[in-house]
Amino acid sequence: MAKHQELRSKVKEILKIVEQFTIKVNSLSYEEQKIELEKYKSYLSIKQKPQEEKDLPDIPNRPERVVTRFAPNPDGPLHIGNLRAAVLSYKYAKKYGGKFILRFEDTDPKIKPPLLKAYDWIQEDLKWLGLEWDELYIQSDRLELYYEYARRLIANDDAYVCECTQEVFKNYKNSGLACPHRDRKDSLVLFEKMIAGNIEEGKAVLRLKTSMHESNPALRDPPLMRVIDTRKHPHPRIGSKYYVFPLYNFSAALDDSLMGVTLIFRGKEHLTNSLIQTEIQKKLGLSTPFS
Ligand SMILES: [Zn+2]
Incomplete structure (x- = not known):
């Protein structure tokens, strides 16, 4: 703090990050903490030892052109969980001379409402960690584009x-x-009514037509877009201008293809999501990244 005068004005924000971090760390067992710390040792040395990038293990069968992305929801500061993806995405983009994209996934103003300040916090933290991005996108600027693909x-x-x-769909x-x-x-016609705000929240969703016989039930006609009443839950950036928002899988599938992302670092919990995204991309004749 003493060395970095400019940080003094941000004490509150920093404390918030530290606090969130502490809660997270305290929720881990001692063994888990040790494991996390080991991971961070190498991550946090990026700044001091950029030459270490050479030591990243090679990715077999990697795409020729490496484009990675870090796609946080700006609903709070960076945390251990998403930092790992950020560091890996950045380091592999650098290792292979590719591109690193920062994308804010802020299309859930109701359940995971974005926080205006978090857009800045995340950018500042990434810069502080030396993870500079080549391109920046904000999904709430791209709703019209998602509507176009939905119409298609x-x-x-x-x-x-x-x-x-x-409940009823779950039974089917x-x-x-x-x-x-x-x-x-x-x-x-109904989709246009949704967009015009003439269908109530919870009364209609747009579903991908896969097959109702898929062995994994999550793949049976998954939802793509839904109505969110932004008159009640205004989006902090775009207010109540739109009523239809993409589900995570739809916007991520479209953006990854349209932004030319070729390499994604996912957690295992995203396996079903990636299968749904691949289905969406196939139907639209779009490319699927390697993950
Ligand atoms: Zn139905």
């Missing part, structure tokens, strides 16, 4: 507007049966 899927009969409640899904909306012809 509907036109190709690869998506439909489903008016089942979550688990029994491998199509809901009554699957073969409707008016999905585009």
